[in-house]
Amino acid sequence: MTASQDPQAAEPTRITVPGSAGTQPYDVLIGRSLLGELPALIGTEARRVAVLHPEALAGTGELIREDLAAQGYETIAVQVPNAEEAKTASVAAYCWKALGQSGFTRTDVVVAVGGGATTDLSGFVAASWLRGVRWIAVPTTVLGMVDAAVGGKTGINTAEGKNLVGAFHPPAGVLCDLASLDSLPVHDYVSGLAEIIKAGFIADPAILALIEADPQAARGPGGPHTAELLERSIRVKAQVVAGDLRESGPREILNYGHTLAHAIEKNERYTWRHGAAVSVGMVFAAELGRIAGRLDDATADRHRAVLSSVGLPVTYRGDQWPRLLETMRIDKKSRGDRLRFIVLEGLARPAVLEAPDPGMLVAAHAEIAA
Numbered sequence: 434m435t436a437s438q439d440p441q442a443a444e445p446t447r448i449t450v451p452g453s454a455g456t457q458p459y460d461v462l463i464g465r466s467l468l469g470e471l472p473a474l475i476g477t478e479a480r481r482v483a484v485l486h487p488e489a490l491a492g493t494g495e496l497i498r499e500d501l502a503a504q505g506y507e508t509i510a511v512q513v514p515n516a517e518e519a520k521t522a523s524v525a526a527y528c529w530k531a532l533g534q535s536g537f538t539r540t541d542v543v544v545a546v547g548g549g550a551t552t553d554l555s556g557f558v559a560a561s562w563l564r565g566v567r568w569i570a571v572p573t574t575v576l577g578m579v580d581a582a583v584g585g586k587t588g589i590n591t592a593e594g595k596n597l598v599g600a601f602h603p604p605a606g607v608l609c610d611l612a613s614l615d616s617l618p619v620h621d622y623v624s625g626l627a628e629i630i631k632a633g634f635i636a637d638p639a640i641l642a643l644i645e646a647d648p649q650a651a652r653g654p655g656g657p658h659t660a661e662l663l664e665r666s667i668r669v670k671a672q673v674v675a676g677d678l679r680e681s682g683p684r685e686i687l688n689y690g691h692t693l694a695h696a697i698e699k700n701e702r703y704t705w706r707h708g709a710a711v712s713v714g715m716v717f718a719a720e721l722g723r724i725a726g727r728l729d730d731a732t733a734d735r736h737r738a739v740l741s742s743v744g745l746p747v748t749y750r751g752d753q754w755p756r757l758l759e760t761m762r763i764d765k766k767s768r769g770d771r772l773r774f775i776v777l778e779g780l781a782r783p784a785v786l787e788a789p790d791p792g793m794l795v796a797a798h799a800e801i802a803a
């Protein structure tokens with residue numbers, strides 16, 4: 434029996450991401466056994482479908498490919514490396530070659546099955562192939578569901594840093610099958626909690642209360658609030674990107690904690706998970722906000738407490754500051770020589786801190802230095 438024929442499938446939750454900057458609205462579905470939704474999203478014009486998946490999900494990728502082949506599409510499965518190793522120009526070129534050799538035209542469709550690294554790469558391949566083909570995201574990690582697959586930021590890394598090449602190219606739909614979280618290692622599950630906690634601090638403090646009520650339960654898919662945490666975070670993301678797809682202003686709040694996080698990821702040669710780096714980055718941003726006189730002590734301290742309660746890191750090697758500072762200069766929020774950070778002026782009150790005094794950065798760094 435294919436997943437699309439599962440009689441147990443309950444009605445999924447549907448969150449619509451409104452169209453923005455001339456793009457079409459699309460739905461994020463959260464539930465179980467959602468593969469039956471794929472053909473409607475692929476549409477009737479498509480003849481070929483490419484299923485991109487990481488090595489770790491070879492079985493799932495093949496199952497989806499077979500399901501679509503049985504429905505009459507010409508299908509290819511394209512296996513890419515796990516995690517950040519997939520977000521390179523050479524892997525993108527490998528995918529372009531696979532599309533070219535299969536005769537992939539503008540009406541054909543990419544289906545991305547995997548975590549945020551896979552959906553970032555696949556979305557970028559879809560954005561660049563023939564200058565843009567339709568793609569559908571099937572995120573299989575917490576982080577992919579609540580953040581990476583939603584909002585249309587796609588991209589790859591370069592030797593100089595994280596996500597430096599990419600495109601805004603929203604998917605035609607996002608299918609979050611909760612069953613896929615059962616196979617996710619706890620380390621990866623917890624990494625996704627960092628982006629959920631980010632959504633809590635920048636927009637929806639109820640998220641923080643749900644996690645603080647039982648941090649241990651939040652560390653796995655069986656917790657009492659799993660679905661609510663995912664849904665609340667997706668609603669935050671959907672609402673923010675709806676107003677500013679191309680990040681001309683308000684969308685920058687989703688980058689809370691990311692200025693330092695991306696520098697840590699590069700410094701660690703991408704052996705740290707993104708969420709772990711975002712966790713340290715948010716503590717840094719909270720300290721920066723406090724030192725700049727914008728954020729109260731209690732909210733700043735709450736970052737360290739809630740992040741460490743679920744097992745996320747809140748410190749980083751103290752001897753790396755010059756390298757981190759250098760990398761932060763190429764952050765996408767920078768303007769010329771001016772570094773720009775998202776800070777909080779209270780719970781759910783994000784703001785931009787422009788060109789902070791270097792002494793403030795050093796002082797904030799001292800608070801996270803191990």
Ligand SMILES: NC(=O)c1ccc[n+]([C@@H]2O[C@H](COP(=O)([O-])OP(=O)(O)OC[C@H]3O[C@@H](n4cnc5c(N)ncnc54)[C@H](O)[C@@H]3O)[C@@H](O)[C@H]2O)c1
Binds near residue numbers: 488490514520583617
């Ligand atoms: N585009 C965006 O808006 C956006 C937002 C947030 C993060 N991101 C990006 O997302 C990436 C991080 O994504 P991630 O945390 O999902 O990690 P990931 O994609 O690197 O996946 C982590 C590991 O889990 C494996 N995996 C995935 N699903 C699995 C499953 N169900 N069971 C077992 N193993 C599974 C992967 O193959 C990989 O080895 C980073 O590159 C980050 O920059 C993008």
Ligand SMILES: O=C(O)C(=O)C[C@@H](O)[C@H](O)[C@H](O)COP(=O)(O)O
Binds near residue numbers: 586
């Ligand atoms: O969607 C956004 O906008 C974000 O900033 C979400 C982040 O969680 C995500 O990591 C994003 O990929 C970072 O984007 P970048 O523009 O800083 O590379």
Ligand SMILES: [Zn+2]
Binds near residue numbers: 580628691707711
């Ligand atoms: Zn992120």
